[in-house]
Amino acid sequence: MTEPLLEVDGLGKNFVAQRSVFGRPTAVVKAVDGVSLTLSAGETLALVGESGCGKSTVGRLILGLIEPTTGTVSFKGRSIAGLPPTELRAFRAQAQLIFQDPYASLNPRLTIGQTLHEPLILHTQMTRQDRSARVGELLTTVGLKPIHARRYPHEFSGGQRQRIAIARALAASPKLIVCDEPVSALDVSIRAQILNLLRDLQQQLGLALVFISHDLSVVKHIANRTAVMYLGRIVEMAATPALFAAPRHPYTQALLSAIPVASPAARGQRRILLQGDPPSPIDPPTGCHLHTRCPRAADICSTSIPALLDTSDDHWTACHRWRDADQRAFQLVSELPMSPSLQRLVDAFRPMT
Amino acid sequence: MTTLEPAADDVAERAVSSDTPTRRAWMRLRRRKSAMLGLIVLVLLIAMAVMAPWIASFDPAKQNYIAVRKAPSALYWFGTDESGRDMFSRVVFGARSSLLAGLVSIAIALGLGMPIGLLSAYRGGWVDTVISRFTDAMLAVPFLILAIALAAFLGPSLTNAMIAIGVTAMPIFIRLTRGQVMSVKVEDYVEAARAVGNPAYRIAFRHILPNILPALLVQATLSIAMAIIAEASLSFLGLGQQPPAPSWGSMLNTAQRFLTQAPWMALYPGLAIFLTVLSFNLLGDGLRDALDPKER
Numbered sequence: 001m002t003e004p005l006l007e008v009d010g011l012g013k014n015f016v017a018q019r020s021v022f023g024r025p026t027a028v029v030k031a032v033d034g035v036s037l038t039l040s041a042g043e044t045l046a047l048v049g050e051s052g053c054g055k056s057t058v059g060r061l062i063l064g065l066i067e068p069t070t071g072t073v074s075f076k077g078r079s080i081a082g083l084p085p086t087e088l089r090a091f092r093a094q095a096q097l098i099f100q101d102p103y104a105s106l107n108p109r110l111t112i113g114q115t116l117h118e119p120l121i122l123h124t125q126m127t128r129q130d131r132s133a134r135v136g137e138l139l140t141t142v143g144l145k146p147i148h149a150r151r152y153p154h155e156f157s158g159g160q161r162q163r164i165a166i167a168r169a170l171a172a173s174p175k176l177i178v179c180d181e182p183v184s185a186l187d188v189s190i191r192a193q194i195l196n197l198l199r200d201l202q203q204q205l206g207l208a209l210v211f212i213s214h215d216l217s218v219v220k221h222i223a224n225r226t227a228v229m230y231l232g233r234i235v236e237m238a239a240t241p242a243l244f245a246a247p248r249h250p251y252t253q254a255l256l257s258a259i260p261v262a263s264p265a266a267r268g269q270r271r272i273l274l275q276g277d278p279p280s281p282i283d284p285p286t287g288c289h290l291h292t293r294c295p296r297a298a299d300i301c302s303t304s305i306p307a308l309l310d311t312s313d314d315h316w317t318a319c320h321r322w323r324d325a326d327q328r329a330f331q332l333v334s335e336l337p338m339s340p341s342l343q344r345l346v347d348a349f350r351p352m353t
Numbered sequence: 354m355t356t357l358e359p360a361a362d363d364v365a366e367r368a369v370s371s372d373t374p375t376r377r378a379w380m381r382l383r384r385r386k387s388a389m390l391g392l393i394v395l396v397l398l399i400a401m402a403v404m405a406p407w408i409a410s411f412d413p414a415k416q417n418y419i420a421v422r423k424a425p426s427a428l429y430w431f432g433t434d435e436s437g438r439d440m441f442s443r444v445v446f447g448a449r450s451s452l453l454a455g456l457v458s459i460a461i462a463l464g465l466g467m468p469i470g471l472l473s474a475y476r477g478g479w480v481d482t483v484i485s486r487f488t489d490a491m492l493a494v495p496f497l498i499l500a501i502a503l504a505a506f507l508g509p510s511l512t513n514a515m516i517a518i519g520v521t522a523m524p525i526f527i528r529l530t531r532g533q534v535m536s537v538k539v540e541d542y543v544e545a546a547r548a549v550g551n552p553a554y555r556i557a558f559r560h561i562l563p564n565i566l567p568a569l570l571v572q573a574t575l576s577i578a579m580a581i582i583a584e585a586s587l588s589f590l591g592l593g594q595q596p597p598a599p600s601w602g603s604m605l606n607t608a609q610r611f612l613t614q615a616p617w618m619a620l621y622p623g624l625a626i627f628l629t630v631l632s633f634n635l636l637g638d639g640l641r642d643a644l645d646p647k648e649r
Contacts, residue, residue: 096549118559172550
């Protein structure tokens with residue numbers, strides 16, 4: 001295997017939730033706690049989990065937008081912490097971010113052209129004419145017209161804005177793009193367009209994507225590998241088909257069982273595997289964070305933190321009792337056939353890629 | 354390639370395609386009648402101030418004790434004051450010091466307050482704490498008292514009065530800028546600007562500043578009015594424009610002693626201030642709208 005593009009090792013980020021009168025932290029949220037992962041060029045890694053599990057924080061840590069409390073992020077074998085300013089800029093050219101909300105991520109007072117010129121001004125020595133040509137090219141790449149460069153963000157729809165955000169991310173020819181819920185704010189029909197665009201671009205340009213999402217159906221569509229996060233830790237990481245077909249961690253199983261299945265045959269077979277709300281991240285449970293809600297919890301789960309181990313074939317699981325998993329019951333749900341109408345809808349989106 | 358949602362119609366496309374953002378803002382301003390009116394009045398007022406010697410019918414400082422407190426007439430258009438000086442000439446010449454006092458002092462306030470506010474909000478930490486406490490301390494002292502103290506310290510002259518008013522008005526702009534920056538800097542597009550690799554100064558001036566400018570603009574037009582009045586108060590105390598050179602404010606202050614006998618002495622400088630302040634406000638409002646690309 002070639003050297004990974006991105007290597008994240010033992011990454012942790014604490015946020016101070018509360019301070020004493022003297023400014024000393026009295027409560028700390030471990031938003032991210034010991035996350036390790038690798039990403040090769042051209043690969044898509046999905047980070048999934050419910051709100052507040054730290055997946056967006058991981059994305060921002062990877063890009064060096066916030067400083068990690070512990071651990072390191074290495075890009076092309078070099079740690080991005082403490083890079084000198086010139087090299088940090090070079091890194092920024094190669095690692096980009098796409099936001100969830102396309103209505104908030106574009107400066108309302110800059111034209112699309114001004115927004116897209118910016119990375120080119122910062123990272124290339126292009127002349128004005130060359131830049132304009134490149135901006136036109138970028139807009140065409142994402143399916144807009146070069147003339148749109150003169151418009152302002154408010155003149156575009158959400159889907160179009162997200163295309164512009166993608167064009168901005170692509171402008172400086174990056175190697176890695178962190179997509180933070182890039183389609184969550186979009187309509188379902190537009191969602192497929194943006195996902196297909198991302199996948200096309202990835203294939204054409206050999207981009208590595210970190211795809212942050214809470215939407216498992218989207219993840220299934222786009223990711224090579226999927227990492228599931230719960231309260232700041234990765235609980236399971238595997239190739240996407242393997243993870244969806246045979247999840248080993250009870251949390252992943254619960255997540256997958258919660259996907260609505262559009263089939264009457266599935267009625268009564270759906271199982272709610274987890275009860276209650278996730279615990280407060282300020283005071284998470286000891287040991288395995290899930291043990292308070294886990295149907296398979298044993299004594300060991302409350303005392304020792306399960307390590308993320310390669311359980312077989314690059315399928316990593318952080319569970320003391322993964323062997324005892326009742327996978328058969330789960331598969332009943334995942335193997336259900338799609339209803340004919342849903343199947344048609346899914347097929348309809350496919351030719352667009 | 355994927356299919357597209359249709360773009361807006363091509364007619365609109367052609368209409369905007371040849372225009373720069375600045376030109377489009379100017380077009381939006383032109384469409385606003387009240388703003389244009391304000392602009393025209395201001396241009397006229399400034400022209401009047403610049404060309405005062407050619408417009409005024411008398412020497413504004415020349416006293417004439419035969420014609421004291423004369424009512425407006427064909428000879429003395431705006432009447433005369435308590436020393437028999439022609440009010441019209443004094444209003445014309447007074448535009449110089451009053452407009453200067455309004456514009457320069459607010460330029461000082463904005464020029465100092467905005468960068469300090471930006472720094473305060475953007476840096477945070479102890480820098481923010483020090484600047485904020487300092488601002489609080491300045492705001493705790495009544496505006497005029499502080500201006501008078503500063504002007505007295507600097508010595509009586511119009512320049513020093515403008516500096517005093519500018520520095521005294523600065524905390525408002527620091528506060529406003531700081532608050533606005535705090536709310537804008539957490540926006541996604543600012544983080545996006547960081548992710549793209551913008552250095553801090555570029556984020557501050559290209560991404561944050563244009564988005565906080567409307568609020569500052571409105572505050573500035575309001576403050577210009579306040580500065581003109583403040584200059585009047587300082588003049589009254591002998592700390593602003595030095596007599597016999599006229600300023601609208603000092604004329605008003607003198608006039609209040611003769612309000613029943615010679616109301617025209619208060620009326621015309623008062624009208625001049627009113628017109629100036631109104632024009633600045635109209636223009637400020639119009640500019641705020643014109644700078645917003647969402648407006649038509």
